[in-house]
Amino acid sequence: MNKDKRRQILERLRENNPNPTTELNFANPFELLIAVLLSAQATDVSVNKATIGLFAAGPTPAAMLALGVDGVKEHIKTIGLFNTKAVNVIKTCAMLVELHNSVVPESREALEALPGVGRKTANVVLNTAFGWPTIAVDTHIFRVANRTGFAKGKTVDQVEQGLLKWVPAEFKLDVHHWFILHGRYTCIARKPRCGSCIIEDLCEFKEKTEI
Incomplete structure (x- = not known):
């Protein structure tokens, strides 16, 4: 895919959704961090249903830490992998309290040191909470980037590096959200809705559908 076509794709996505954001519900960086941590292998809808009660019971790292693993489990037991996630939430809250004065650090290294927080989660927090031009690559972004031909790669890291290379600075803050929502x-995944796609004519996917 050439440079001009990539830019046209980004311009259309921006025109269609000028101010994109995550579909996870959050009120501050701490809530975003916990919501993203819980979202692995779970839908945003299911996470939002669980975090209503969780955030009410534990609005700060110290308050959530006080709930304990079992207390967190009670709120997130409808989410996949809730046992492991509850442990990571408590460990993360403990580190935030002990090492960061209960403040979510604006640092990739510090974020990735938190239990259950990998590069993707760190990228989401840095982008959405702090306005960094990071690009978190999840399954939706990986699929869209490869299928369209925008940034092909066999691994998540390859796709991320391709996007960082090919997306102009003015679009970097929002491209993560555009691609997730598009995907x-x-x-x-199974049958793309090419017939209703605003970038169909620019996409290089060969097996397009009519729907």
Whole structure:
């Protein structure tokens, strides 16, 4: 895919959704961190249902830490991998209290040192909470980037590096959200909705559908 076509794709996505954001519900960086940590192998809808009660019971790292693993489990037991996630939430809250004065650190290294927080989660927090031009690559972004030909790669890291290379600075803050939403609602996994896609004519996917 050439430079001009990539830019046209980004311009159309921006025109269609000028101010994109995550579909996870959060009120501050701490809530975003916990929500993203819980979202692995779970839908945003299921996470949002669970965090309503969780955030009410534990609005700060110290308050959530006081709930204990069992207390967190009670709120997130409808989410996949809730046992492991509850342990990571408590360990993360403990580190935030002990090492960061209960403040979510604006540092990739510090974020990735938290239990259950990998590069993707750190990228989401840095981008959405702190406005960094990071690009978190999840399954939706990986699929859209490869299927369209925008940034092909066999691994998540390869796709991330391709996006960082090919996305102009003015689009970097929002491209993560555009691609996720596009993959979630239009360029879906089993049968993409090419007929209703705003970038169909620019996409290089060879097996396009009519729907």
